[in-house]
Each structure stands twice: as structure tokens, then as C-alpha cells.
Amino acid sequence: MPRRRPAARALTATVLLSLTLAACGDDGGSQEPEDQAEPATTDGAFPVVVETTFGDVTVEEAPQRVVALGWGDAETALALDVQPVGASDWLGFGGEGVGPWAQGRYDDAPEIIETMEPSFEAIAALEPDLILDVKSSGDQARYDRLASIAPTIGVPEGGESYLTTTEQQLEMIAAALGKQEEGEQLLTELEDTFAQARDDHPDWEGRTATAATLTSEGWGANVEGSERVDFLEKLGFVQNPKIAELEADASGFSVSLSAERLDALDADLVVAFPIFIETSEITEDPMFQQLPAVADGRAVVIDGDLASAYSLGTVLSQQYAIEQIVPMLEEALT
Numbered sequence: 001m002p003r004r005r006p007a008a009r010a011l012t013a014t015v016l017l018s019l020t021l022a023a024c025g026d027d028g029g030s031q032e033p034e035d036q037a038e039p040a041t042t043d044g045a046f047p048v049v050v051e052t053t054f055g056d057v058t059v060e061e062a063p064q065r066v067v068a069l070g071w072g073d074a075e076t077a078l079a080l081d082v083q084p085v086g087a088s089d090w091l092g093f094g095g096e097g098v099g100p101w102a103q104g105r106y107d108d109a110p111e112i113i114e115t116m117e118p119s120f121e122a123i124a125a126l127e128p129d130l131i132l133d134v135k136s137s138g139d140q141a142r143y144d145r146l147a148s149i150a151p152t153i154g155v156p157e158g159g160e161s162y163l164t165t166t167e168q169q170l171e172m173i174a175a176a177l178g179k180q181e182e183g184e185q186l187l188t189e190l191e192d193t194f195a196q197a198r199d200d201h202p203d204w205e206g207r208t209a210t211a212a213t214l215t216s217e218g219w220g221a222n223v224e225g226s227e228r229v230d231f232l233e234k235l236g237f238v239q240n241p242k243i244a245e246l247e248a249d250a251s252g253f254s255v256s257l258s259a260e261r262l263d264a265l266d267a268d269l270v271v272a273f274p275i276f277i278e279t280s281e282i283t284e285d286p287m288f289q290q291l292p293a294v295a296d297g298r299a300v301v302i303d304g305d306l307a308s309a310y311s312l313g314t315v316l317s318q319q320y321a322i323e324q325i326v327p328m329l330e331e332a333l334t
Helices: 073-079 120-125 140-147 166-176 180-200 227-234 259-265 304-312 315-333
Strands: 048-052 055-059 066-068 086-088 111-113 130-132 208-215 218-222 254-257 269-274 299-301
Touching (some): 066 073, 073 086, 073 315, 111 120, 130 166, 166 180, 180 315, 208 227, 227 304, 254 259, 269 315
Antiparallel strands (some): 208 218
């Protein structure tokens, strides 16, 4: 059986939902914040305490002005019906900074905050009462600076280098927003969608898969713990053992492969996508074409919105990715 991430009800080690019953957001923007919105409807009592690698963070009351900076954090808040006033657009969607699966969820577009080097002045100008940096680098200096502006939900233990899982991200953000029940429901729906795909394709169970990438610097493959490998595992596949035995690079979620070692990509299934290069650089690569999986038609090359959804790893993007990629896998493995 492939390794799978624990369900929401088993995640209390990641998020401390200590509910105390009272009486038992390109940087550079300096616009004045709008009048505060009405508090979002919540299903949890405040204050709540969320456990992070930097310590416990207390959210005293339902947030009204949320800035979401982590990879997919804004989209996760939107899935919980909370609209950030500031957000980072990690995949360069433009506009509201979200993919098509999350469009239409904002009443007013957020101020877009730079990703790797956010303008702390622009963030402070939005007067946030909560900052989300749940799927992030885990850099202490970044966290300290953000926490000096407003209560900040940083990465969970082990979530450094953007290794926060879908489940951790959803549960931590749901807790901070007082939306625990909604978060559990969203995760259940996602798990059910994956389960249905596995049930519909029992022959996928236990087959090896490689999540391959090509950049201008060369070939690579994601390792277990990254959202791309987790996605394939949740469909029933197991990580290609030839990749699993390699040591991850400094990112913590991928390995680089020289041309001489490209045969390590070969598996029962290869899913490849380009990063900041043309898709044809994969499909027309002679060495890629020579891989047995590619020659046999057991390779899928994705790009555009599907590649973004597959990479983002949020509850909304994964629902979209499952719908789009399952038919492609069916064709490749038939």
C-alpha cells in the first residue's frame, strides 16, 4: 500500500485546537485599508491556539483582515469562504492571483504581495489582524518580521522548505479562521474524490510512478513529501524506488538528474511537466523519448493550468487536477 497522509481527524498533533469558551495581504502597495468587513461566520469558539514550529500562536477573535503569503494559503482561505485582503501569487496567475478553480471567490481583488521578498511595509499598510505563512520556507527572520506586524501562522514542525502537506495547511488555516468543521468537510470531500479514483482504477494500486520536471537547468524528479508525489500516491501509485533511493537536493523536495542518470525516471508511469520552459523541450527531448515508459506510451506531459493545479496542492486545485488528469492516466495505462 502506498504511504498516505493522515486524515483530518488524525492531525491533532499538527494543530492544537485549544478552544477556550469565553464565559464558559507585486509588493510596494501603500493604499489605505478599506473599512473593516463584518467578521466571518465561524463554527469555532475563540480564542484558538495553533501549534507551529515557532511555537503556539493564539488567535483571540475571528479575523477580519487576513493576509495570506504562503504557497496556496490564500486559496485555502478562499475555500473556507474567507477573502484575504492581501495575497501572494506564487504561480503568476495574475489578476486575483488564483487559478481557474478558485476564480469568482473574491468580491474585491486582494493586494498582491511579492512572494520570496515580500514588502513588509505593504503588508503592514493593510492592517492585518492575521497573517498566514503556513506553506513557506520556515525562515525564522521572515517569521519574526511578519509576527511583529500581526499574529502569524507559520509552518508546522517539519513543514520547512514548503513541505507543509495539504492536510496540515488546511487544518491549520481552518483552525486559525475558526472554520474547523468546514475544513474537515473539505478534506473529507477531497479524500472521497481520491478514493473514488482509486476504486475506479484498482490496477493503479502499487504501480510505480515518477513525478518528473524539466527546467532550463536540467531534469529532476520530486521525492516523497512533495505535493506532486503525494498526489500520485493518493491515486494508488507508489514512488519510483530508483528516485526514492536518491538524496534530495537542498530544496528538500526534489532530486536533480544528469543526462547520464535520466534512466532513473523510468517507471510504470511518468508524469512530467516543464518549469519556465516550453513543453516541447520535454516532448522533443531524444533522451526522454528513449525511456521505456515514454516509448510505450506510459508517460503524460502536462502544462498550463493542469500543471499549476498539480503543483499547488490545495484542496481546490487538487479537485481540479484529479478531474483533468485521471482521463489522461487512463489513456496512458490502458
